[in-house]
Amino acid sequence: MSDPILAALAVLLVALFGLGVLGAVVPRIKGAVDLGCAGLAGFGGMLALLALAAGNPSTTLELPFGPADQAMHLALDPLAAGLLCLLFIAGAAIAVIAEATERKATTGGAGLPISLAGLGLAVLAADAVTLAIGFSVAGAALWTCAQPGRARTIQLVVMLFAAAGLFVALALLSPSGAASTFEAIRATPPDPWRAGAGFVCALAAAGALAGLVPLHAWLVPAACDSPPPATAMLCGGVVPIAHGILLRIAAELTGPAPLWWALLPLALGAATALVGGWQAARATELDSAVAAISHRQTGLAAMALGLVLLAKAADLPDLAALAVAAMLLLLATQAVCGTLATLAAAFIRNGAGTRRLDRLGGLGHFMPLTTIALLAGVFGLAALPPAAGFASVYLLFQAILSAPRATGLAPSLVLAGAALVLALTAALSGTALVRLVGVACLGRPRTPRATAAQDPPRPVRAALLTLAGVSAMLGLVPGSVLRLLADPAIRQLTGADLGGRAGLLQLSAVTDAPGYAPLPLAALVALCGGMVVWLQRRRGLPPGEAVPAWQDGFAPPPAWMPFGDPLTQATGVGFLPDLVPPRPLIRLDVRRLPSLRIARRRAYLRHAARHLPQQVPLALLVLLALVLTLLAGMGAT
Amino acid sequence: MSILAALLAQGIHIVLMVLTAPTLAGVLAATEARLDGRHGPPVLQVWRDLARLARKRPLLAQSASSMTPFAPVVRLAATTAAAALVPSFTLGMALSPLADLLAIVALLGVARAAAALTAMDAGTAKGGIVAASSMRLALFGEPALLLAVFTLALLAGTSNLDLIVSLQREGMMQPAAASALAAAALVAVTISRSRDAADPELSGGTLAVTGLADAFGVLVWLNLLSALFLPIGIAEAGGGLVAWLVGLAAWLAKLTVLALALAACRRTFGRHRPRATAELLAVAGLLALIAVVFALSSASSA
Numbered sequence: 035m036s037d038p039i040l041a042a043l044a045v046l047l048v049a050l051f052g053l054g055v056l057g058a059v060v061p062r063i064k065g066a067v068d069l070g071c072a073g074l075a076g077f078g079g080m081l082a083l084l085a086l087a088a089g090n091p092s093t094t095l096e097l098p099f100g101p102a103d104q105a106m107h108l109a110l111d112p113l114a115a116g117l118l119c120l121l122f123i124a125g126a127a128i129a130v131i132a133e134a135t136e137r138k139a140t141t142g143g144a145g146l147p148i149s150l151a152g153l154g155l156a157v158l159a160a161d162a163v164t165l166a167i168g169f170s171v172a173g174a175a176l177w178t179c180a181q182p183g184r185a186r187t188i189q190l191v192v193m194l195f196a197a198a199g200l201f202v203a204l205a206l207l208s209p210s211g212a213a214s215t216f217e218a219i220r221a222t223p224p225d226p227w228r229a230g231a232g233f234v235c236a237l238a239a240a241g242a243l244a245g246l247v248p249l250h251a252w253l254v255p256a257a258c259d260s261p262p263p264a265t266a267m268l269c270g271g272v273v274p275i276a277h278g279i280l281l282r283i284a285a286e287l288t289g290p291a292p293l294w295w296a297l298l299p300l301a302l303g304a305a306t307a308l309v310g311g312w313q314a315a316r317a318t319e320l321d322s323a324v325a326a327i328s329h330r331q332t333g334l335a336a337m338a339l340g341l342v343l344l345a346k347a348a349d350l351p352d353l354a355a356l357a358v359a360a361m362l363l364l365l366a367t368q369a370v371c372g373t374l375a376t377l378a379a380a381f382i383r384n385g386a387g388t389r390r391l392d393r394l395g396g397l398g399h400f401m402p403l404t405t406i407a408l409l410a411g412v413f414g415l416a417a418l419p420p421a422a423g424f425a426s427v428y429l430l431f432q433a434i435l436s437a438p439r440a441t442g443l444a445p446s447l448v449l450a451g452a453a454l455v456l457a458l459t460a461a462l463s464g465t466a467l468v469r470l471v472g473v474a475c476l477g478r479p480r481t482p483r484a485t486a487a488q489d490p491p492r493p494v495r496a497a498l499l500t501l502a503g504v505s506a507m508l509g510l511v512p513g514s515v516l517r518l519l520a521d522p523a524i525r526q527l528t529g530a531d532l533g534g535r536a537g538l539l540q541l542s543a544v545t546d547a548p549g550y551a552p553l554p555l556a557a558l559v560a561l562c563g564g565m566v567v568w569l570q571r572r573r574g575l576p577p578g579e580a581v582p583a584w585q586d587g588f589a590p591p592p593a594w595m596p597f598g599d600p601l602t603q604a605t606g607v608g609f610l611p612d613l614v615p616p617r618p619l620i621r622l623d624v625r626r627l628p629s630l631r632i633a634r635r636r637a638y639l640r641h642a643a644r645h646l647p648q649q650v651p652l653a654l655l656v657l658l659a660l661v662l663t664l665l666a667g668m669g670a671t
Numbered sequence: 672m673s674i675l676a677a678l679l680a681q682g683i684h685i686v687l688m689v690l691t692a693p694t695l696a697g698v699l700a701a702t703e704a705r706l707d708g709r710h711g712p713p714v715l716q717v718w719r720d721l722a723r724l725a726r727k728r729p730l731l732a733q734s735a736s737s738m739t740p741f742a743p744v745v746r747l748a749a750t751t752a753a754a755a756l757v758p759s760f761t762l763g764m765a766l767s768p769l770a771d772l773l774a775i776v777a778l779l780g781v782a783r784a785a786a787a788l789t790a791m792d793a794g795t796a797k798g799g800i801v802a803a804s805s806m807r808l809a810l811f812g813e814p815a816l817l818l819a820v821f822t823l824a825l826l827a828g829t830s831n832l833d834l835i836v837s838l839q840r841e842g843m844m845q846p847a848a849a850s851a852l853a854a855a856a857l858v859a860v861t862i863s864r865s866r867d868a869a870d871p872e873l874s875g876g877t878l879a880v881t882g883l884a885d886a887f888g889v890l891v892w893l894n895l896l897s898a899l900f901l902p903i904g905i906a907e908a909g910g911g912l913v914a915w916l917v918g919l920a921a922w923l924a925k926l927t928v929l930a931l932a933l934a935a936c937r938r939t940f941g942r943h944r945p946r947a948t949a950e951l952l953a954v955a956g957l958l959a960l961i962a963v964v965f966a967l968s969s970a971s972s973a
Contacts, residue, residue: 396794398736418784419777428773435824439967446967453963457817464780464813465806468787472802477794478734540768548768548831555769558755559778563748570876575728578740583732583793583872598734604791604799609806611949658957662964 037093039085040110043118043158044095046078047151054148054175065133071147072129078154079122085115089522094160094217106167107215109160112522116362117157117278119519120369123504124270125150130497131377132263135384135490145179146263148172153275162204162214165279169197169243172272179264180256189256189268192242192249196276199239200283206232207287216287223289233288233295237302240280244273244332247305254313257325258389262380265321269328270373274365277335281361285342285354285527296344297448303336304455311462315469315610319389323470324379324408327415328372330459331423334430335364337452341433342528348438351530356436356543358527359536360429362520363512367414367422370508374501375411378404381494382474385487391470392605396479396597400487403495405475410502414509416467417460420552420559422508425541427460428550432543443665465609473606480600510553513537673909674765680915681755681765688754688890693717695893695930696886702934717886721879729875732793739792743877746785747884753778754887757894758836760918763908767833772820775832776813779891782884783809789881793872811952812860818959819853819860823899825966826850832898833908840902849969852962854900859955860892893933897925 050071057067092111099106125146132146149172156168173193180186207229208214209222224232238249245253253273257265284291284299310330317323338361345354381404382397383389398405417427434452439445479485489495508515513536525531534545542549582590583598591598697714704711731739756770756778787802824830826849827838839850873881898905904921906914 396734396736398738417777418781419774424774424777428771431773431821431824432830435821435830443964443968446964449967450960450963453818453821454814454960457814457821458810460777460780460817461810461813464784465810468784468791468802468806472788472791472799476736476738476788476792477799544829547829548771548834550771550774551769555752555774555778558752558766558769559745559748559781562751562755563744566744566747566880570725570880573725573876575726575876578729578731578875578877580733580735581730583734583795585795586797598794602796603794604796604803606803608800608803610810611807654953654957658960 037095039081039088040093040095040108040158043078043081043110043154044097044108046074046081047154047158050074050147050151050154051171054144054146054151057147058144058178067144067147068129068133071150072126072133074147075122075126075129075150079119079126082115082118082122085110086112086119086519086522092526106164107160107217108155108158108164109216110158112526113278113282114157116519116523117275117365118154120274120366121150121153121157121271124266124369124373127373127497127501128263128266128270128377131266131490131494134493134497135262135381145175146267148175149179149264149267149271151175153271156279157275160216162201162208165204166197166201169193169200173197176260176264176267176272179267180260183259185252185255185259188252192252193272196239196243199235199242200279203232203235203239203283204287206235207283219287226292229288230292230295233284233291234298236280236283237298240276240283241302241336243276244280244336245306245329246299246302246332246336247309250306250309250329253329254322254325257376258319258321262377262384265325265380266373266376269325269376270369273328273332273372274335274369277332277339277361277365281339281342281358281527284339285346285358291343291346293344293347296340296347298340299336299343300340300448300452303333303338303340304452305333306330306336307333307455307459308462309333311459311466312610314466315462316606318391318606320391320394320470320474321376321379321383321389323391323466324375324412327375327412327463327466327470328368330463331364331368331372331415334426334456334459335361335368337455338364338426338430338433340452341430341437344437345433345528350438351528353433353436353438354528355524355530355532356429356535357433358524359516359520359532360426360433362523363422363426363429363508363516366508366515366519367426367505370501371411371414371422371505373411374407374498374505375415377498377501378408378411381490381498382408382487385490386481386484387487388481388483391473392600393481394474394484395477395600395603396475397484397487398475400479400485401475401489403489403498405471407498407502408475409471410505412467412470414505416463418464418467419550420509420556422505422512423463425509425512425550425552427456429541430456432549436543443662447662469606469609473604477603478597478600480597480603485597510556511538512552513539513541516541676909677763677765677767680761680763683915684759684761684764685755687759688751688887691926692754692886692890693721693883695890695926696882698927698930699889699934699937702931703938706934706938717882721882724874724879724882725876727875729873729877732795732872734794735792735872738788739872740877742785742789742792743873743880743884746782746789747880747887749778749782749785750884750887750891753782754891754894756832757891758833758898758905759894760922761906761908761910761915762833762837763910764833767908768831770832772824772830772832772835773817775891775895776816776820779888780809780813782888786881786884789873795872798872808948808952811949811956815856815952815956815959816860818956818963819856822849822853822959822962822966825963836898836902836905837907839899840905840907849962849965850900852958852965854896856955856959856962857896857899859951859958889933893926893929897922897929901925 094109097106152168152172159165177190204214207224212218242249310326313326341357414421415423417424516536540549540551697717701711790798790802827835906918
């Protein structure tokens, strides 16, 4: 059953590529190309779903091109089908939106279909060459979409680096003298040294693509400097696919994993999640804040990968299944909610003519649907029930809870640290949600330009609402979605499955035990809210009367400020504690004046001393971490 | 029969919560006033205020969007749902399979986010400051809370509140030190939960909804503390009428003691500045982190 599906998917990738070439040759028909791309992507998504539903084991297809003994191989297995499904859902929505918003554009028609084809090829690839070709093609296609500048060059370099890195990793893993196909690697597992080197290489390559610390700096600027479709493709397409490929290499192709492998993605993922969450709660620009929230999700996915490897090292297939489920749900959330939030932010940027948070504001009045889309996307990524983000964080928590515990303080510290990072990023995601939606969409408008903002045209609204619906579904029935999309892949990668742990109503760590039940919880909250509204309505009070806001007794704003004084409205400052004392405002050029230089230093020290008590909690935390690490190093238990 | 009993217990619990929440707020206000040396409002004043506000037509800021009437309802609904899930006098209520501790904590997070969004909706300076400071404090408080929950889940082997409480009731949560540290962390978080600065843009029915949500919030905290760390007298699942009555009496006694203690704490610490609150919460986070490490290293050696 799956064989014709794989052949159809291969034809579809070729068709997408051909469509892209057509768009490049005849720029006038960009609208038709985008529509065709949406149709093909929708069809591809259905094919992938069909392959999942048929439940066949993996099938391979050898393509009749390439060097003599290096023919290209495609393979369709449950993991690839699940990833393709996500990629094509996001791709179809992005193409619809590209058609509606860039109808008059005469360039960039090639980028979207070819990048989709490239990423699809990377997902279906069953050998190193095809994988590298897929990522290179996607990178080149996204390069043509982006605005000229440094960010675009760096993005291309990163994509090519990732392609090369994955090629090298697979070459290291493959048995010497044989072609580097996945099948050959599976047949002869590599020796430990080569496996370790291959894993590190793959982690570096896919990690750079997914924006893992320390190779994360390129992602947010690249996401901000592209038009909406390319940005969404980057956040909702490239990043989850990179993670999916890394999961495949680490969990399937490297053979038995020693314990230290798990520590690398755990540590890098924890750092990425913290950096992303922190940036999201302090960014001064709307789209970089959204990209950072999505970036936080990347870090969590890497932590889940660490747990998968931990479970593999300890030979606990049930735990591995739980961690893979968490990771796949995180990727699905990022593909759907990340795309939605990125697109909504891009439309707000276009509608209001600015990306600066302190010049947006009050957009809920002018762009109600876009506001809802932004809220749905960011809420979906946040760790608040009943969002999909919470379901995946819940699964991660449960995986850490059931992780193997070795004797000694050091392993305990690793798990406690993972729990701490999870808790911190959960709190940061809530802060980022409130700050982003509150500053950009609530309150008064800050500029006349913002009052002229309008919701995007109807097809775009429909696409945004569809994505919002899918994200709500991911949040409300994560168990069913996992059973459908992820369970075959989990079985393929770990040998165990979720089984009774994921159902329509609930998601739990152990079969037949109570767990997180999003749908009943949402029903309970809706019931309580309905009761409150009913009680309010029963009194028959007229709806509220609109009056000028109370300004703490200050005079009303002058007539030339029709929206009030913009300076009296919160701009998103103060949502995070200050980690370093802010510098005092002395702007004299005092390099040549020794006395003034001393004065400035003294002023800074005085200033820092005033702010020092604020640092006490942080200092305590750092101190405790140091003491615990010292104890762990001494081998105390 | 047992399903009926579970449903009945859930119904009684919800009615108790609705009756207790505003009364508890009144008791707290009156006790704090007495400890201050003032006469203070009557205990039932909160009920009267709620009834008076609910009859008034709300005034909305011109710049406010539909978030202002909507978000307080979400906040109240999330808090009420949490209150319905935390057991009071008996275990094994109808909704107990839903009562996951992580989900309850996250529901309280939803309530906080809804409150902050309401505060930002009118676009006033005060609203922005209120929202920013409440979210900033949450950044210290929520990790502490989640880590304490994590410790309890580690010790009990599950994150379901009902199962944790029944294990705690039988004294099976070992080591007690980790549990005690988690308790200390939760107490610190509860104490630091100062009444939110009033949002100036709410009035009438919306203000009543917010006040009720505040009252429910305090009740959820005290109920969590009493169920998790003082599970004395709480009826087992499937217990008879006598067990329920004993549980009811024990719950009322515990709630009274905890409310008096909370009032005394608030009185002693006074209206602490945000910075002091942040430090208290950070200490709570440290305690919870130590509790996790304790629980993890002891579980491995056990």
